[in-house]
Amino acid sequence: VTQTLAERTCWIAVDWGSTHLRVWAVNTNDQVIARDWSEQGLNNIQENGFERALLDLVEPWLDEGVVTKVVACGVVGARQGWCESAYQETPCHPLQDAQFTKVNCKDNRISVTIVAGVMQAHPVDIMRGEETQIAGFLSDQNDFNGVVCLPGTHAKWALIESHQLMHFTTFMTGELFDLLANHSVLKHTVAAQGWQPEAFARSLQQAYSEPSLVTAQLFSLRAGAIVDGLPAAEARARLSGLLIGLELKAAEGYWRDKEVVILGSSSLAKLYHQALIIIGVGARIVDNERLTVAGLSCAYSQLIQGKG
């Protein structure tokens, strides 16, 4: 007898960020048997639209008369999200012994839990979603001591020791790139596509060696376009180099004398990898697609053992 997808689905993993909602159907052997996504991230969703947006994706995996557990991470647990979930405080093992927050749903086929984010008191910082990727990474790297970097809209650097997230810092690099490239005077100057590796490397090193000059170098992209006809693809590479260079300088305390593990799968992750190599830092990329599900799987195990 062939089981339906709904029958084979044991639980559902959810990564709910600012721009996207991603869902995975997981079977009893912790294998992903289906996946889907939508653009119903926190920025695009209507008030009270969370349950509907989730059901729009996971409905085919649900069975009438069966309650399927849904485990979610990301800004869905923020104050402006579906239901505010707790924060663990550093130092901590992300998702271990964490508080879980149960969401009230109208549909009785799902039971939704949001995992805790992580906060740091001094200097004050927060993460929601990245702690799950880190937990997933640590789940098969028992002996890892070192530094992870998670590139993105709000890039995170984190120090891991003895299976604990000791300390982390958030940089607004990705959001600054978007604001400057698309919403500032530079929008006429910076291409949406195209690249120039040498320009990226040069601007990276400039910002790294003289970080305070970055705000002036930003305007020089505009002036360069007008006076010297700076190509828009080169301007894009230079803008990226300046902002990542500034971040790498500020993150020096994390990567000094260490190898950096970049958790990512986007072209941005490859760019951070190149950037670290350019300034002489050892780095490797770990594909983060499976890390979120692995992290949520740790949370699910605790939930069914009654720890949630």
Added chain:
Amino acid sequence: VTQTLAERTCWIAVDWGSTHLRVWAVNTNDQVIARDWSEQGLNNIQENGFERALLDLVEPWLDEGVVTKVVACGVVGARQGWCESAYQETPCHPLQDAQFTKVNCKDNRISVTIVAGVMQAHPVDIMRGEETQIAGFLSDQNDFNGVVCLPGTHAKWALIESHQLMHFTTFMTGELFDLLANHSVLKHTVAAQGWQPEAFARSLQQAYSEPSLVTAQLFSLRAGAIVDGLPAAEARARLSGLLIGLELKAAEGYWRDKEVVILGSSSLAKLYHQALIIIGVGARIVDNERLTVAGLSCAYSQLIQGKG
């Protein structure tokens, strides 16, 4: 016999920026006898709408059968403006021996001239409008040698020696503040009004002493609001302090061992004055309201002497 305003108007001074159009009616004694403004700046104007926008303001100052000279500065002379005007190259005396660009108008009561902006080849930079304020400042400061700072959306620092604009640098500080306060994740965190002087001073000094950390300190405003209930007015003061602190660090080559003359009249000018005092730099403010007209007056003199 009492003369009409139109009869008393000798020429018209125009400062046409990104957000505003400002006009002054000037008599034969170089005195301002009327002024007006609109929000028909370059960002808000329709294509081919320049002549109409100008006439909307200056029509009451025009006489039938008389051609009134109009002298304009600002981004109206940019490539995306009404008519592209030339750039003088540094080192130069702004508006002296500069090229003037005549605009073709349909209305024969006005003869419009746009003054040249200033460009710098290395590092590449441009200004349009600020050169006129600098020329106005120098017109009654014959012996000035020193540094001027013009706060704004794109703040300018300029070194003046022997009546020449030797060198200048543009910082995107004002635009970054606007983008971060109103269009980033910080928009929930940063108030539109309110202030906290101690927070401004502290953030200014942090950014000044460790400029690369600014991108991380930006996100800490968000985290601080969520975790510690950071008040939105304090967040506003801190954001401003971080960005101005970064600029002051980068502008150190300008102000080191010098008094800074701030050309401005806005609350932003007062803030730069405070900031310089906090880091121990001598500074004074020169009200820039009359400087633009004084600068355009130098240009007008050259025009009627046939140098245009």
